[in-house]
Amino acid sequence: MTAVLRWGLLSTARINDALLGADPAKQERWVAVGSRSLERAQAYAAEKGLPRAHGSYEELLADPEVDAVYIGLPNGMHVEWTLKALEAGKHVLVEKPFSPHPDRVAACFDLAEARGLVLAEAFMWRHHPQALRARQLVEEGAIGELRALHAHFSFTLTDPADVRWETALEGGALMDLGCYCISGCRTLAGAEPERVSGELVRGGDGVDASFSAVLRFPGDVLATLTCSFDAVKHHELVATGTAGRLRLDDPWHGNRPVVQVTDGDGALTEHDCPSPLGSYALELDDLEAAAAGERPSRLGRADALGQARTLAALYASAASHEGVAP
Ligand SMILES: NC(=O)c1ccc[n+]([C@@H]2O[C@H](COP(=O)([O-])OP(=O)(O)OC[C@H]3O[C@@H](n4cnc5c(N)ncnc54)[C@H](OP(=O)(O)O)[C@@H]3O)[C@@H](O)[C@H]2O)c1
Known part of the structure; x- marks a missing residue:
């Protein structure tokens, strides 16, 4: 079985609960949370049984005992914090939709590949049988x-x-x-x-x-x-x-x-x-297997770029009332 990574939660988002509750057998994978407020991070860590709380996202990314981060921020913050997390040497599972800007998505994957890190968009449904x-x-x-x-x-x-x-x-x-x-x-x-x-x-x-x-x-x-x-x-x-x-x-x-x-x-x-495992557990296992070098992540660069190009083309089409090639 693949060794679990030590995960940090970047924010106290509501969606975290789906990930935290995904697989009780691997609860030890969750080691830290970072929030814009230290008070909120501490209360959250106490409630969810997380060992460490950080009062900023930067501090979470500086934690040497975090291998991977789960980014459940509002959509418009995904790219910025993915880049910062990769710069800090963390694997990244970023929530859907990653971004409607294909150039920014490509830049994130360029950085992940240069650093030998795994980056995946969290389309959990794709992992389900x-x-x-x-x-x-x-x-x-x-x-x-x-x-x-x-x-x-x-x-x-x-x-x-x-x-x-x-x-x-x-x-x-x-x-x-x-x-x-x-x-x-x-x-x-x-x-x-x-x-x-x-x-x-x-x-x-x-x-x-x-x-x-x-x-x-x-x-x-x-x-x-x-x-x-x-x-x-x-x-x-x-x-x-x-x-x-x-x-x-x-x-x-x-x-x-x-x-x-x-x-x-x-x-x-x-x-x-x-x-036996739900989609959220399967997406975490998928990223961990990729980080261990066992297989590529199911949702990599090509998939995230396909999503971003289609989102961008659809918004452009709705603005122009014309068909657009992604
Ligand atoms: N895959 C799924 O099933 C699924 C389901 C729901 C949502 N999502 C995705 O997950 C992401 C988060 O969704 P959510 O509903 O869980 O979000 P949410 O509860 O609104 O939480 C977002 C978190 O981001 C932080 N944050 C930083 N700047 C913020 C700002 N200006 N305004 C609001 N929050 C800010 C806050 O954490 P701190 O205060 O701790 O810093 C907040 O708790 C979205 O990208 C969404 O599309 C995925």
């Missing part, structure tokens, strides 16, 4: 030739103070939710989009409250996606081919991990994809 099985079924021709994809992620974001309503921190529905839809379409297509077009509805301080898009993939595969902070909770990923249809009704969290395949006559086959 459900996602791997869905891709495998499409590749094996379980639905014939792939023709169309549809991805959806929405819920109602009621708190007007949530940072996801702020332009400066790179909020917006496409960033927060649509990044999963892009990831879902790219994963099942097994390719990068050639051309995209998007439309948005604004909310908050002008960020996108809802976003819909069309993505054209090689091989005449068309994908549509919709994400929203202003609609009922709904998660879905569907692939339609010449011989059948594949559907995940809980693609992003995998709490009901079943891949449904319906053939041309309407006959349904359900592929159960149970996993």
Whole structure:
């Protein structure tokens, strides 16, 4: 079994709980937290059972007994703190969406590679056996030739103070939710989009409250996606081919991990994809295996760049009302 790394949490973000609770058998991997406030860091460390608390992110990065950091900062801070963490010699798991700026994402991977460090974008859903099985079924021709994809992620974001309503921190529905839809379409297509077009509805301080898009993939595969902070909770990923249809009704969290395949006559086959470990545990193990040199991380440079290029192209398209090549 791969030796666990000593992890530090960069911030006291809410999402930390998913990582901290991911694998009770490896709880010792969590050794420190850094917060903008020492008081908050200390209270957090006491509550979560973490050995050390630092009153700034810089101090966490200077901790010699931290090998890797998990960055759960607001989106607009991901690149800055990824660069600083890599400069400090730490492996980095940075939350999704890494960034809508492909040049900045490339600069982060350049630095990681130069330092021999692992950097990965935290698309936990991609590590779940459900996602791997869905891709495998499409590749094996379980639905014939792939023709169309549809991805959806929405819920109602009621708190007007949530940072996801702020332009400066790179909020917006496409960033927060649509990044999963892009990831879902790219994963099942097994390719990068050639051309995209998007439309948005604004909310908050002008960020996108809802976003819909069309993505054209090689091989005449068309994908549509919709994400929203202003609609009922709904998660879905569907692939339609010449011989059948594949559907995940809980693609992003995998709490009901079943891949449904319906053939041309309407006959349904359900592929159960149970996993003893959840997505968050699997993404931590993946980064640790990569850091140990056992295998490349499942989500490396190419994937993060594909995400960033598509996000950038979609925002450019929504601004210009024209199709854009990522
Ligand atoms: N993979 C998933 O399942 C998943 C789920 C939810 C969110 N996420 C991602 O995780 C990231 C964090 O989301 P979250 O909802 O957990 O965030 P959050 O609870 O709002 O926490 C963000 C943390 O960043 C720090 N921070 C630094 N500057 C800040 C500022 N100007 N405003 C607000 N916070 C600031 C704060 O920590 P200190 O006060 O301690 O410094 C804060 O606790 C986002 O990128 C999001 O997309 C991923």
